[in-house]
Every structure is written in C-alpha cells, then in structure tokens.
Amino acid sequence: MNAPIVNPALTKNQALVFDALNRAEGPMSAYTILDKLRDHGFRAPLQVYRALDKLTEFGMVHRLESLNAFVACAHRESECCGAGHGHGHGTVAFAICESCNQVLEFHDHAVDHLLNDWANGKGFKPSKTTIEIRGVCEKCAA
C-alpha cells in the first residue's frame, strides 16, 4: 500500500523538535534546537539528532547541507507530486537568504528531469539530490 503522508504519530521528542522548527521562521542548527528544548528536558545532542533523523526520514524536515542546519518542510500537505519522498522526481530545492536567513523552499520538475537525464546518461543512480541557492532575497536586496 502506498504510504500516506500522514503524521506518523510522532514520539514526544520528535514532536518537540518538529515544533521548535515550526516556530522558528528559519533554519536552526541541532545545537540551537537543543538549547531551545532544555526547558523540556533535553540534555544531550543525540536526543535532537535522533529526532531529526526520523523527521527527515518522514519528509517533515529538511537538512540544509550548506548550513549544517534544519528546516521544517514548507510543503503544506500534498502540494503536488508527492515531493515529500524524494524518489527521483520530487527533489526539493532551497533559496537561502544570507541577509535575513529566510529560506524559500521549492521544487522544479524541469530541473529534476534534466538532472535525472544526466544521471541516466552516465548510469548514475541518484539517491538524494541537494539543490541550494545562497544569495539575497527580494526584501533584503532592496
């Protein structure tokens, strides 16, 4: 059966981490999350990393490689192609403002296609694709 994108009943720690990421309006490092959750009983990085691993696996959180940080997924449910699970199509891309730290999440089928075509041509089997644009957002550029 096809996996429903439904919240797979998060554990307490997972819920706390996910919440922290949703409240923040920008990416957070694991250690920043840890600090925000000390009042809720968090004491060690692993508590955060373990939750982040699961949330990432569920497609509810993305890791920004160029920032070593994490954001809550911005696809408010079934945006279109089931981009939650990058299975070839559905790679998510990010535009990261270096001035205000806001992140725009998007995906672009045409780009996916081109990269997949390239991979096919080379016999390369992609498992995860990272696309991150660093720059300055419209507001900050003004």
Added chain:
Amino acid sequence: MNAPIVNPALTKNQALVFDALNRAEGPMSAYTILDKLRDHGFRAPLQVYRALDKLTEFGMVHRLESLNAFVACAHRESECCGAGHGHGHGTVAFAICESCNQVLEFHDHAVDHLLNDWANGKGFKPSKTTIEIRGVCEKCAA
C-alpha cells in the same frame, strides 16, 4: 613529474594543498589533507583552511557541502562558459558515489537557466548555487 597547472602564482602552502587534492582521486576533508601534509611542515588546521579558502576563491577547488570535503576542480581550463566563477551561469554540479567515493563534476546550462529563471521570478539574487547528487556510480551499481 607533472607540470604544475599554474594559475595565479600559488603560495607554497596553496600549492601543497592543491597538489594533495590533485593526487587524491576523490574528495578529502581538511583534516585528511592536514595529515597528508604533516611531512611537509603542516601542523595546524588553519594552514589548510586558509589555503583552501584561496584555492576556492580562484576556482581551482570546490567544496562539497554534503560531505564537508574538498575536490580539485575537474574543468581542465576553459572547458566552456567560464564556469570557474559562478556568476549566475556556470554553476558546477557534482555526482558523488557513496560506494567508491568518486566524484563526477559537470555543469548543465539548462539547469542553470531554470534556476536563474526561478530566482528572477522571485527577485532573489543568487551568489552561489550548490548542486550535489548523492548516489551510486555506474561501476558500483553493477
């Protein structure tokens, strides 16, 4: 041995680091480079990082964000569009084999174009774009 691919008159440390990266046939972390260069007098990470900063600035080395590692640029000089300096066009992309650690460097004008179009549409001003495909290369997939 092989003639140095001299570009902008590297300093001794820069040349050593660049050489180390060229000899290696895959990405290396800064600390791995440090270890390889201890015999040449390197003692501290900063010596490596400073050289890497410059080499990256010169376009002779790329950083792989998803790996926290570095590779020598594979464009053997003026491949085409002046991809050395990512100024909108000329973004470099990487396919990273998680089995054998080899890296394929390429660039794709069409992808650049699409991402630039997206950015223009959003008023986003890109400064650096990261594209990294993790997966398994043809050889290893066999």
Added chain:
DNA sequence: TGGCACACGTTATAGCATAACGCAATTGAT
C-alpha cells in the same frame, strides 16, 4: 514469556571550522 524492535538517556569522543594573537615578507606610494 521470551525475544524482538524501537525509543530513550547518558557519557565520552570524533570530526569540522574559526578566533585571536603576533611575526615576516611584499608591495607601492611618497
């Protein structure tokens, strides 16, 4: 009811990156 899978907590350690100091060499305008 015993085994399994999984989440959790804790301590310790590994791996990646930069701050801040001072010195030496180079350049280049006066």
Added chain:
DNA sequence: ATCAATTGCGTTATGCTATAACGTGTGCCA
C-alpha cells in the same frame, strides 16, 4: 629609501557539528 598597508604564515585555544557505545524501559506478538 621609508613608511604604511596588505597579505601570508604559524601557533594556541576554542567552538560548533555529529556519532560511538553503553545501558534502560516499553510495547508487541509469536
């Protein structure tokens, strides 16, 4: 030539990011 600015260099110390390895508790179900 001389001074000032710039750049590279070396060192020590520190901070940030991530995982290893151990043990506990809980729910499931064969």
